[in-house]
Amino acid sequence: MASAVHGPRLVLLGRQGAGKGTQAAKLVVHLGVQHLSTGAILRQEVAAGTELGLHVQELMEAGDLVPDEIVLEVVAHQLADPDVQRRGFLLDGFPRTQRQAAALLQLLGSSGLDAAINLEVPAAVVRRRLLSRRVCSRCDTPTTARHREHTVYCQICGGTAVRRPDDTPDAIERRLATYEEQTGPLLGFFRDKRLLVDVDSLGSPDEVFDRLMRELQPILWGTGEAVS
Ligand code: ADP
């Protein structure tokens, strides 16, 4: 399905808890793109205790955004990888501010992005999801297990499912407020550039993925000489 020249180049938008991590895992399998989650990359830096990790840990745990310059450097570094350019990419959790969005389009050039996918879920629903979710401590994939009383292992890498330190009521409210203020306006930004793809994201992960692929296929087939 990916073009002979380069793979799909996608941005994934949506509130915290809208299902970005879950849909990203499916898109990676289906499209062969590189998943670039700024949150996951930053969490790895924190876990490894790097200088960058130590610098951003407090902000992340409080639910505040990391400064644009730091995130931009991380993303520019990832996008410069020739393998990422060839396979295509799925940016998850980036861009989140006007400045990041403008910098991304400048970095990629005017036709460097195929679509910005907007997973739509009401705020009340994501609040409930975030308070009960578990994600893999190693690869960040959300778990689908319903039974919380036992240790749950990741279906992708076998890591243990844990609560994220920023999935506390206070940090959740801060993150959702920041989303409304800073990231929500980017929907209009991408819509004006005819890149926005809205996807109703209520329902099972498979239902959402079907809806998403129905929207995405014509867009991806329309770019370059697509091969399947
Ligand atoms: P969520 O979307 O649920 O908040 P993420 O894993 O995408 O989770 O991000 C976790 C944290 O990492 C954010 O709260 C923020 O501190 C930091 N972060 C991730 N991406 C960005 C970004 N694009 N700009 C600024 N901070 C970011």
Ligand code: ZN
């Ligand atoms: Zn995992």
